[in-house]
Amino acid sequence: MKTLKPENLLRPEQPGERRLVYHYSPRRSLLISGLFLAAILVAGLFIVPDKAPVRFVLGIFALALLLSIRKECSVRIWEDWPYVVYEYHSLLRHFREYIAPWEISGLSPDITSMWRGNISERLIMEVGDRELVITPFYSERDAGIIMLREELGRLPDSRQQAEYELELERRVLHPEEYPVEEPELVDVWGFLEMSVQCPRCDGPVMVNGPYTSLVCPQCSADIEMDPDIWADLLEDLAMEMAEDCEEGTGGKSTIWGTYNTELQYGRLRPYCPQCKRDFDLECDRRENGKIICPDCGAGVSLQKPPEWFGGVFRGAFLIAGAEESSGESNIEGNALNSPVVFTCSKCGAAVRLDGSERNISCEHCDEPVNIPDDLWLRFHPAPVKKRWFVGYKWEVTDSDEE
Numbered sequence: 025m026k027t028l029k030p031e032n033l034l035r036p037e038q039p040g041e042r043r044l045v046y047h048y049s050p051r052r053s054l055l056i057s058g059l060f061l062a063a064i065l066v067a068g069l070f071i072v073p074d075k076a077p078v079r080f081v082l083g084i085f086a087l088a089l090l091l092s093i094r095k096e097c098s099v100r101i102w103e104d105w106p107y108v109v110y111e112y113h114s115l116l117r118h119f120r121e122y123i124a125p126w127e128i129s130g131l132s133p134d135i136t137s138m139w140r141g142n143i144s145e146r147l148i149m150e151v152g153d154r155e156l157v158i159t160p161f162y163s164e165r166d167a168g169i170i171m172l173r174e175e176l177g178r179l180p181d182s183r184q185q186a187e188y189e190l191e192l193e194r195r196v197l198h199p200e201e202y203p204v205e206e207p208e209l210v211d212v213w214g215f216l217e218m219s220v221q222c223p224r225c226d227g228p229v230m231v232n233g234p235y236t237s238l239v240c241p242q243c244s245a246d247i248e249m250d251p252d253i254w255a256d257l258l259e260d261l262a263m264e265m266a267e268d269c270e271e272g273t274g275g276k277s278t279i280w281g282t283y284n285t286e287l288q289y290g291r292l293r294p295y296c297p298q299c300k301r302d303f304d305l306e307c308d309r310r311e312n313g314k315i316i317c318p319d320c321g322a323g324v325s326l327q328k329p330p331e332w333f334g335g336v337f338r339g340a341f342l343i344a345g346a347e348e349s350s351g352e353s354n355i356e357g358n359a360l361n362s363p364v365v366f367t368c369s370k371c372g373a374a375v376r377l378d379g380s381e382r383n384i385s386c387e388h389c390d391e392p393v394n395i396p397d398d399l400w401l402r403f404h405p406a407p408v409k410k411r412w413f414v415g416y417k418w419e420v421t422d423s424d425e426e
Contacts, residue, residue: 046101046172048159099158101172105193106186108179110149110156125179125186127151131172133162208420209339213293214265215274215413218257220283222247228286232410233346234333251332253282262337265291266418294344294413298322303344305415315344329414339417346412368393 098113107122129150137144147162147169148155158172180186195202218231220238227242231249238247257279265274274290294303296317303324309316314323325347329340364377370391377384382395 044100044102045175046099046158046168048097048099048168050096050098050160097157097160101158103175103179106180106190108176112157121156123151125176128176128179131158131169131176136160209417210420211415212262212266212418213291213413213415214262214269215288215290215292215411217288217409217411219286219409220247220249221285223283230347230409233412234330234343236330236332247283249283251335254333254336256281257285257287258336261289262416262418265289292413294324294415296320296322297324297345305342337414337416340414341417342415344413344415345410347410364399366393366395366399 096114097117100111102109104122106125108125108128109120109122111120112118129152131147131149133145134148134155135143136146145162146160147158149158159166159169163169180189219228220231221227222229222240222243222245224245225240225243227240229238229240229247231238234254236249236251238249239245240247269275269291271291271293274288274292276286276288279285279287294305294315295301296303296319299317299320299322301317301319303315303317305315308318310326311323313326315326316323324345327343327346329337329343333340333343366375366377367373368375368386368389368391371386371389373386373388375384375386375393377393377395377399384393384395385391386393
C-alpha cells in the first residue's frame with residue numbers, strides 16, 4: 025500500500041476548490057491584551073520610574089500578559105482533498121500541516137484552568153499522539169465548531185477508501201494517463217429448444233426461432249410474443265450459458281408466466297441435423313441463406329438476429345437452424361406445387377387454392393372463401409420442436425479466465 029504525501033497531492037485546478045471549513049482569529053482578545061501590556065509598559069517606564077517595588081509588580085503583570093498573548097493563536101482548517109490542512113499562527117510559532125483524515129481521532133475539549141467552579145477549556149484535535157489546538161476558548165454553541173465536526177464526519181475514514189477516491193478523481197482529471205483497455209470478446213454459441221402452451225386450447229406451440237408472432241397449429245389462435253416476453257423468458261440466460269455452462273452441457277426448465285414455457289438450453293455449436301457434423305462457419309459453403317454440410321449436403325438456415333433480440337442476447341450476431349418463416353412468424357406461406365381445387369359454397373364453381381392466403385374471394389362470384397383447418401394444415405403442417413442456435417459476443421472477465 026503506497027503512502028500519500030503532500031508532494032503527491034492532487035491539487036485542484038481552481039484555487040476556489042480548496043474549501044475553508046474553519047477559521048479562528050483572536051482579534052478582540054489579542055487587542056485587549058495588547059492594550060493592557062502597552063499601558064503597563066508605559067506606566068513602568070514613564071510614570072513610576074523611581075519606584076522599584078511598583079516597577080517589579082508591573083513587570084510581573086507584563087510577563088503574565090506576554091504569556092497570555094503567547095497562547096493566543098489564529099487557526100485555519102481547509103480541505104485540500106484528500107488531506108485536511110491545519111495552519112497555526114501565534115506570536116512565537118507558525119506552521120502548516122497536511123493531515124490524512126484517517127489519522128484524526130476526533131475533537132475533544134481540554135481543561136486549561138479552573139477557579140471557584142469556573143472552567144476554562146480549549147478545543148483540540150487529536151491526531152495520533154499529538155494535540156492540535158482548534159480554539160483556546162471552547163464553546164459548544166460555536167457555529168464554526170459545529171460545521172467543522174460535520175465536515176470531518178464526511179471525510180474518508182480509511183486509507184484504502186481515500187486512495188480509491190483519489191484514484192477515481194485522477195482518472196477524471198487526467199484521462200490521458202489511464203488508457204481504456206478494450207474488453208476481450210469471445211464468440212459463444214448456445215442452443216434453444218422452446219415450446220409455449222396455447223392460451224386457447226392448451227396445446228403445445230413450438231418456438232423454433234426468434235418470432236414475435238405465433239399461430240397455434242391446433243386451433244389457429246394468434247399468440248403474441250413481444251420482446252418483453254422474450255426478455256422475461258430468457259433473462260440472464262446468455263450469462264448463464266457463457267459463464268456457468270461448459271461446452272456440451274446445458275439445462276432444462278419450466279417457466280410459468282404469460283405463457284407456460286418448456287425450455288431446454290445449453291452451450292453447443294451449430295451442427296448438421298443429418299450427419300451431426302459440426303459446421304465450420306468460416307469455411308463451409310453458404311447458399312441462399314443456408315450453410316451447407318460438405319459431408320451429406322444438408323442445409324441449415326443462417327440469419328441475422330432481429331434488432332430487438334439484442335436486448336435478450338446482448339452481442340448476438342447470428343442465428344442458425346431457426347425455422348424458415350415469413351417475417352417473424354412461425355407460419356410459412358409458401359404455395360404448393362400442385363394447387364388444390366375447392367368448391368365455392370355459393371356458386372359451386374371451382375376455386376384453386378395454393379395455401380399462400382387463408383381468406384380469399386371466389387374469382388367467379390366474389391364470395392369469401394375460408395380454408396378449413398384440416399385443409400390449411402395440409403398446406404402448413406404442424407411444426408415439430410427444433411433445436412436452433414444463437415451466436416453472441418461475450419466479454420471475458422477475470423473470473424471467466426480462472
